Structure formats: structure tokens, C-alpha cells
Amino acid sequence: xxxxxxxxxxxxVKSLDEAIPYxxxxxxxxxxxxxxxxDQKVRTAFFRVGQTKIELLEPTSEDSTIAKFIEKRGEGIxxxxxxxxxxxxxxAEVEAKGIRLIDKAPRRGAEGLNxxxxxxxxxxxxLTELCEDPNKK
Ligand code: CO
Numbered sequence: 001x002x003x004x005x006x007x008x009x010x011x012x013v014k015s016l017d018e019a020i021p022y023x024x025x026x027x028x029x030x031x032x033x034x035x036x037x038x039d040q041k042v043r044t045a046f047f048r049v050g051q052t053k054i055e056l057l058e059p060t061s062e063d064s065t066i067a068k069f070i071e072k073r074g075e076g077i078x079x080x081x082x083x084x085x086x087x088x089x090x091x092a093e094v095e096a097k098g099i100r101l102i103d104k105a106p107r108r109g110a111e112g113l114n115x116x117x118x119x120x121x122x123x124x125x126x127l128t129e130l131c132e133d134p135n136k137k
Contacts, residue, residue, distance in 0.1 A: 001093055007083035007113075007131050008046075008053035012066050013075050016045045016058045023047050023054065037110050042066050044110045055081075055110065079117070081129035087114050090130050094118060106132075 013019040016034065023029045029047035036043045041064035045056040057078060059067035069078055084090045087106040095101055100119035109115035109131065118128040 001090055002085045003082045003090075003130075004085065005083050006052045007081045007129075008055045009077060010055045010057055010079040010081060010127075010129070011076065012069050012078040013056050013058055014070060016043055016056055019056050019058075020045055023056070029054070033111065035110050036060065040064070040066075040109075046111065079127040079129050081115070081131050084130050084132055087116050087130050087132045091116050099123065 020031050031045050031047055033046040041061040043058045043060055047054045057066045091101060100122040102119050103116035106114040106116045113131040114134055115129055115131040120127045
């Protein structure tokens with residue numbers, strides 16, 4: 001497994017408009033990108049904190065997994081994303097170690113990253129994302 005750093009923390013929020021001012025005005029970060037990811041039914045907002053990012057996730061539909069997460073658990077940390085040098089290889093490796101996968105193959109996430117999720121039932125309760133920047137190769 002070739003994990004280089006924590007790429008981002010995903011945080012579920014009801015409203016980007018309400019959440020962004022906290023990150024900007026209280027914590028002093030600058031939102032540098034807002035992007036809708038249609039197939040995940042979310043709008044995302046990004047902040048840089050060193051080489052790690054914070055990804056705010058706002059549901060765009062009631063059947064979004066983020067809407068369901070907020071309904072069940074409230075707003076808060078939703079997933080932890082590790083940067084790797086090869087998502088497909090990493091998936092094969094963890095699957096061979098008995099970890100349940102949500103995504104059998106990498107797909108395209110926000111910011112043009114290749115991403116895949118591991119099932120929280122296999123990761124001690126933390127929804128875990130593996131990602132790679134295809135432009136860094
Ligand atoms: Co993410």
C-alpha cells in the first residue's frame with residue numbers, strides 16, 4: 001500500500017452557504033473551488049490546509065447518500081481520504097486482505113481525482129476513500 005498523505009477530510013453539511021463562512025471567517029481558510037458532482041448528488045467546496053484539504057459536501061437531492069448521512073447522524077465528518085500512487089493497485093491489495101469495497105474500480109471524483117471507497121464495515125467505522133491525481137503521474 002502506497003499511501004502518501006491524507007488528501008482530504010470529507011465533511012457533510014446541510015448548506016455550503018452556511019458552512020463556508022465558518023471555515024473562511026473563523027478558521028481563516030479560503031474556499032478555492034466549488035463543484036457539483038452530479039453522480040454523487042453533492043455540491044462540494046474545498047479548502048487547503050497544508051497538503052491536506054477539507055471537502056465540504058452538501059446534498060443536492062434528498063436521496064443523496066450525504067442527505068441520508070445527515071438525517072441519521074447529523075452534520076459532521078463523513079469520510080477520510082488517503083492519497084495513493086495507484087488506486088486500482090491499492091483496491092486490489094486491500095480486497096486481497098479481505099476488505100469490503102464500495103467501488104470495485106476507480107471512478108472520477110471531484111477535482112478530477114480517481115477515487116474509490118472502502119466499506120466502513122471493514123474499516124473500523126471510518127468510511128475510507130482512496131484517491132490519486134491522474135495528472136501527477
Ligand atoms: Co472525498
